[in-house]
Amino acid sequence: MNFKISKRLFLNGLQVVSRAVSSISPLPSLSGIKIDITKDKMILTGSNSDISIQKELKNDDDLKLVVDEEGSMLIDSRYLVDIVKKIDSDTINIERIDGQLYKIYGNDAEYKINGMSTHDYPMIDFNEPSNKFYIDAYTLLKVINQTTFATSDKENKPVLCGVNFKCDGDTVECIATDSYRLARKYFKIDESLKFNVTIPRKSLNEIAHSIEKDEKVKVAIGNNKCQFYVDNTLIQSRLIDGAYPETSRLIPTEFKHELVVDSREILNAIDRASLMRNDGVYFVKLVGNEDSVTISSKADDIGSYSGSINIESWTGQPLSITFSGRYILEAIRTLEASTIKISFSGDMRPFVITSLDDNSVLQLVLPVRTYN
Amino acid sequence: MNFKISKRLFLNGLQVVSRAVSSISPLPSLSGIKIDITKDKMILTGSNSDISIQKELKNDDDLKLVVDEEGSMLIDSRYLVDIVKKIDSDTINIERIDGQLYKIYGNDAEYKINGMSTHDYPMIDFNEPSNKFYIDAYTLLKVINQTTFATSDKENKPVLCGVNFKCDGDTVECIATDSYRLARKYFKIDESLKFNVTIPRKSLNEIAHSIEKDEKVKVAIGNNKCQFYVDNTLIQSRLIDGAYPETSRLIPTEFKHELVVDSREILNAIDRASLMRNDGVYFVKLVGNEDSVTISSKADDIGSYSGSINIESWTGQPLSITFSGRYILEAIRTLEASTIKISFSGDMRPFVITSLDDNSVLQLVLPVRTYN
Numbered sequence: 001m002n003f004k005i006s007k008r009l010f011l012n013g014l015q016v017v018s019r020a021v022s023s024i025s026p027l028p029s030l031s032g033i034k035i036d037i038t039k040d041k042m043i044l045t046g047s048n049s050d051i052s053i054q055k056e057l058k059n060d061d062d063l064k065l066v067v068d069e070e071g072s073m074l075i076d077s078r079y080l081v082d083i084v085k086k087i088d089s090d091t092i093n094i095e096r097i098d099g100q101l102y103k104i105y106g107n108d109a110e111y112k113i114n115g116m117s118t119h120d121y122p123m124i125d126f127n128e129p130s131n132k133f134y135i136d137a138y139t140l141l142k143v144i145n146q147t148t149f150a151t152s153d154k155e156n157k158p159v160l161c162g163v164n165f166k167c168d169g170d171t172v173e174c175i176a177t178d179s180y181r182l183a184r185k186y187f188k189i190d191e192s193l194k195f196n197v198t199i200p201r202k203s204l205n206e207i208a209h210s211i212e213k214d215e216k217v218k219v220a221i222g223n224n225k226c227q228f229y230v231d232n233t234l235i236q237s238r239l240i241d242g243a244y245p246e247t248s249r250l251i252p253t254e255f256k257h258e259l260v261v262d263s264r265e266i267l268n269a270i271d272r273a274s275l276m277r278n279d280g281v282y283f284v285k286l287v288g289n290e291d292s293v294t295i296s297s298k299a300d301d302i303g304s305y306s307g308s309i310n311i312e313s314w315t316g317q318p319l320s321i322t323f324s325g326r327y328i329l330e331a332i333r334t335l336e337a338s339t340i341k342i343s344f345s346g347d348m349r350p351f352v353i354t355s356l357d358d359n360s361v362l363q364l365v366l367p368v369r370t371y372n
Numbered sequence: 373m374n375f376k377i378s379k380r381l382f383l384n385g386l387q388v389v390s391r392a393v394s395s396i397s398p399l400p401s402l403s404g405i406k407i408d409i410t411k412d413k414m415i416l417t418g419s420n421s422d423i424s425i426q427k428e429l430k431n432d433d434d435l436k437l438v439v440d441e442e443g444s445m446l447i448d449s450r451y452l453v454d455i456v457k458k459i460d461s462d463t464i465n466i467e468r469i470d471g472q473l474y475k476i477y478g479n480d481a482e483y484k485i486n487g488m489s490t491h492d493y494p495m496i497d498f499n500e501p502s503n504k505f506y507i508d509a510y511t512l513l514k515v516i517n518q519t520t521f522a523t524s525d526k527e528n529k530p531v532l533c534g535v536n537f538k539c540d541g542d543t544v545e546c547i548a549t550d551s552y553r554l555a556r557k558y559f560k561i562d563e564s565l566k567f568n569v570t571i572p573r574k575s576l577n578e579i580a581h582s583i584e585k586d587e588k589v590k591v592a593i594g595n596n597k598c599q600f601y602v603d604n605t606l607i608q609s610r611l612i613d614g615a616y617p618e619t620s621r622l623i624p625t626e627f628k629h630e631l632v633v634d635s636r637e638i639l640n641a642i643d644r645a646s647l648m649r650n651d652g653v654y655f656v657k658l659v660g661n662e663d664s665v666t667i668s669s670k671a672d673d674i675g676s677y678s679g680s681i682n683i684e685s686w687t688g689q690p691l692s693i694t695f696s697g698r699y700i701l702e703a704i705r706t707l708e709a710s711t712i713k714i715s716f717s718g719d720m721r722p723f724v725i726t727s728l729d730d731n732s733v734l735q736l737v738l739p740v741r742t743y744n
Contacts, residue, residue, distance in 0.1 A: 079647065079674065086644045101675075109644050113675035272458045272481050275451065302451065303473075303485035 001071030001096040003037050005057075006064040007106065010042075010092055011084045013055045014077075016233055017046035019206060020053040021077040029120040032074040033081075039067050045124065046077060051203045052124050054234045064091055072118040073102060080104075083111045126236060129222030133172075133189040137230065138214040143174055144204045146185050146334045146361050151201045152178035162198040164244040165221075169193075175247055176201075181327050182247060182364040183334070195221045198244050203237030210235060251364055252350060255343035257316035259288055260356070261309065263332050263340045266295075269309045270325050273297035276305050283368055284325040289318035297325065312339065321347045322370045328353070331363035373443030373468040375409050377429075378436040379478065382414075382464055383456045385427045386449075388605055389418035391578060392425040393449040401492040404446040405453075411439050417496065418449060423575045424496050426606045436463055444490045445474060452476075455483050498608060501594030505544075505561040509583045509602065512591075515546055516580040518557050518706045518733050523573040524550035534570040536616040537593075541565075547619055548573075553699050554619060554736040555706070567593045570616050575609030582607060623736055624722060627715035629688035631660055632728070633681065635704050635712045638667075641681045642697050645669035648677050655740055656697040661690035669697065684711065693719045694742045700725070703735035 014033060023031055025048055034045040042057040042065060059065045073096070084092055089106030097103050100115040135143075144163075152160035164175045170192050174185045210230045211217075218229040228235045273284045276299040287294045293311050298304035321344060332340060337355030344351045353363040386405060395403055397420055406417040414429040414437060431437045445468070456464055461478030469475050472487040507515075516535075524532035536547045542564050546557045582602045583589075590601040600607045645656045648671035659666045665683050670676035693716060704712060709727030716723045725735040 076674075082647050086647065088640065109641075109677070109679035111647070111675060111677050114673065268460065269481075275454050275458065275483070301486065302448075303483060305481070305483050307481035 001037060001073055001094070001102075002068040003042075004064070004066050004091050004093045005042065006062060007084060007087065007090055007092045009057060009063050011081070013042070013044045013057050014081050014084060016055050016210070017044045017053045018077045018081050019209065020046040020048055020051050020235075022048040023078060025049070027122065029074060029116055029122070031076050031078075032116050032121070033077045034072065034074050034118060034121050036072045037067055038070050041065075045121075047122070047124055049122070050200060050238050051206055052126070052236045053206075054124075054126055054236070056232065069096075071096065073100075074116045074118045074121055075102065075113060076116070079113055083113065087111075124236075125225075126227075126234060128227060129220045129225070131193055131195055131222065132218060132220040133191045133193060134216045134218055135187065135189065136214055137211045137217050139187055140217055140219075140228075141208055141211050142336075143185050143187055144208040147174050147176040147183045148201045148204050148208075149330050149334060150176040150178060150181050150183035150363075154178070159198055159240050159242040159244055162200045162240040163204055164196070164198045166196045166244075167193050175244070177245075177247060180324070180366050181331065182250065183331070184247075184251070184362045184364075186360045193221075196244070197221055197226060198240040198242070199226055199237055200240055203235075207235050207237075250350065251362070252343075252345045252352065255316075255345050255352070257288070257314070257319045257344040259293060259314050259342045259344075260312040261293070261340060261342070262312065263335065263337055265309050265311075266340070267329060267332055269295040269307055270329055272307060273305045274325050274329075275299075276303060282325040283322050283370065284328065285320065285322045285370070287318075287320045288314050290314050316344075319344055319347060321351070321367050323351075323365055323367045327365050331365060335361060335363065373409060373445055373466070373474075374440040375414075376436070376438050376463045376465045377414065378434060379456060379459065379462055379464045381429060381435050383453070385414070385416045385429050386453050386456060388427050388582070389416045389425045390449045390453050391581065392418040392420055392423045392607075394420040395450060397421070399494065401446060401488055401494070403448050403450075404488050404493070405449045406444065406446050406490060406493050408444045409439055410442050413437075417493075419494070419496055421494070422572060422610050423578055424498070424608045425578075426496075426498055426608070428604065441468075443468065445472075446488045446490045446493055447474065447485060448488070451485055455485065459483075496608075497597075498599075498606060500599060501592045501597070503565055503567055503594065504590060504592040505563045505565060506588045506590055507559065507561065508586055509589050510586040511559055512589055512600075513580055513583050514708075515557050515559055516576045519546050519548040519555045520573045520576050520580075521702050521706060522548040522550060522553050522555035522735075526550070531570055531612050531614040531616055534572045534612040535576055536568070536570045538568045538616075539565050547616070549617075549619060552696070552738050553703065554622065555703070556619075556623070556734045556736075558732045565593075568616070569593055569598060570612040570614075571598055571609055572612055575607075579607050579609075622722065623734070624715075624717045624724065627688075627717050627724070629660070629686070629691045629716040631665060631686055631714045631716075632684040633665070633712060633714070634684065635707065635709055637681050637683075638712070639701060639704055641667040641679055642701055644679060645677045646697050646701075647671075648675065654697040655694050655742065656700065657692065657694045657742070659690075659692045660686050662686045688716075691716055691719060693723070693739050695723075695737055695739045699737050703737060707733060707735065 036043040040059045044055045087106040092106050095103045104111045147163045166173045176183045207228050220227040276297040285296045294308045296306040335355045339356045350366050408415040412431045416427045418425050459478040464478050467475045476483045519535045538545045548555045579600050592599040646654050648669040657668045666680045668678040707727045711728045722738050
């Protein structure tokens with residue numbers, strides 16, 4: 001193996017695939033990045049077995065790929081990325097010296113580094129499933145940002161650690177819940193498909209990080225994996241096994257009280273209330289009627305907060321309700337709406353937060369019971 | 373106690389004195405900021421017993437101080453700073469409700485917060501010692517930055533955890549050493565004074581953080597404390613007890629080899645070498661003669677680095693010497709010089725790094741012994 005390549009594009013490719021690599025993998029070979037070189041292209045692969053990223057760099061003028069000897073190599077991701085970053089040269093040369101020992105050099109700086117055997121690297125099946133659709137990258141980003149925060153981080157119910165993507169026709173319904181709150185987002189596709197899969201939160205967040213510009217993203221859904229093709233990079237994730245709970249009947253459709261309010265106004269009030277915490281958690285009490293809405297909180301032994309907010313409207317009877325401040329903050333922030341509507345069914349019933357401008361997304365939160 | 377005040381200036385004052393406050397103080401009252409209000413001024417005090425900061429806000433148009441009732445209060449620093457930050461109002465009102473319970477409010481947001489008794493706050497002697505001099509703030513900043521990094525972080529030799537300031541005439545000599553390296557900096561004063569004190573590293577770093585513009589800083593040195601007056605703020609630190617070791621004979625004055633090199637060139641080479649670490653530590657080998665200087669490093673089982681650097685000149689016989697890469701990086705960086713000179717006396721003797729432009733500062737590093 002002996003080649004040279006543009007530092008900039010090589011480093012970019014390494015950084016992209018290194019995001020799938022975990023340094024604490026039980027399989028030592030997965031701490032490496034696999035590089036396959038042929039005359040006309042380089043394929044970079046990184047994986048932590050849950051998520052795998054593959055990037056193909058095709059030879060063109062920018063890539064400046066010159067291959068003296070084809071081959072494959074596997075080198076620890078941390079060292080490889082840092083070495084290529086630190087070599088101050090437009091092109092990087094890599095040459096196998098002997099066994100798994102490689103020389104990486106450019107502009108009078110030379111590293112020798114021990115690689116690993118490519119035979120130890122697991123076979124990863126990158127075949128493309130047939131169930132596929134296209135989605136705008138920025139729409140996908142919104143789908144991810146408006147749902148993943150509501151997934152559970154408790155590993156005892158694995159299926160709740162992912163977002164459920166369900167489709168039977170041309171509308172995809174995405175649901176995330178940790179049992180105390182729920183996020184629901186719809187989006188349309190051009191195809192007519194049928195699938196019901198749950199994608200791990202971590203994989204979706206990784207995909208969100210990979211999105212840098214608005215372009216069409218191809219999504220392929222298989223029985224045990226899904227693939228996202230973002231900017232010439234293939235990001236493949238396993239799916240979470242198990243049936244996702246039926247959530248539609250949890251979402252109330254009739255309401256007794258409705259608050260319409262500027263989202264910054266209520267976010268700022270809840271932020272002020274957030275100083276009053278008990279063991280790091282803060283509960284916020286909302287007392288509302290047609291004339292005024294007050295937000296308050298208190299922390300044992302420390303003090304209390306109280307302040308009224310300017311509202312657009314309150315419809316229905318007066319109400320007093322208490323909820324997790326963090327849940328509401330996260331739900332309202334992800335809506336990215338200027339004006340929001342909060343619809344209540346009673347002081348102990350789940351309530352719904354929606355954007356006045358966008359009916360594709362809904363946030364649901366359960367109140368908490370208080371004894372004063 | 374009942375007053376109102378400009379939020380901006382009050383918050384700024386609180387943030388300045390809160391830097392001395394530690395939330396893990398053994399004395400609960402020291403987790404608070406003490407506020408003394410009279411008709412014409414506010415005095416803010418924060419302390420962790422090692423370092424104390426006092427800021428006086430004098431009443432003028434900007435401060436908008438209106439005092440209905442004079443008094444003193446003591447409130448937990450974390451809450452007080454955050455509360456004032458989050459109240460969205462030009463002026464902040466504070467009023468004692470009852471006992472130690474205070475109301476802090478502005479623009480329809482109202483906090484009630486439990487304070488502490490000011491009687492529990494320690495008496496801090498802020499009297500000004502008579503031994504005093506003036507120094508430009510940016511010169512003081514340089515003195516601090518070029519010395520504190522070389523102090524020891526081992527608590528078993530407390531005196532090495534500070535910087536020794538020694539004066540007998542109009543030149544102050546500042547020395548820091550952790551036994552493996554040493555930093556020495558001189559500066560001139562207009563006065564003729566005699567003192568020999570050691571100031572804790574943490575206090576000096578706190579003073580450096582307080583410097584925002586170049587102005588005259590008054591420094592007053594006492595028997596057991598020192599004071600720095602920066603921008604209407606008094607920062608007072610305890611001194612470290614014990615005699616500082618005599619270091620002058622450790623610094624060689626005759627050299628056998630001298631390397632003159634662009635500081636970026638050698639910094640970049642050592643940075644490249646830094647990837648090859650053993651247990652987080654990296655040793656760098658420098659091999660030099662009149663024709664070339666090579667920097668190399670290696671890490672067991674991982675690999676090695678080697679690269680030559682462009683030099684201005686090498687004087688003397690060839691030399692091979694090994695040293696801590698981190699020590700050299702830190703020493704060269706703090707010189708802030710474009711071209712540096714490294715003067716060696718032999719492969720096992722301490723060597724000296726100086727700036728070609730500034731003879732007020734010297735960095736000394738001990739080499740390490742290697743067995744290959």
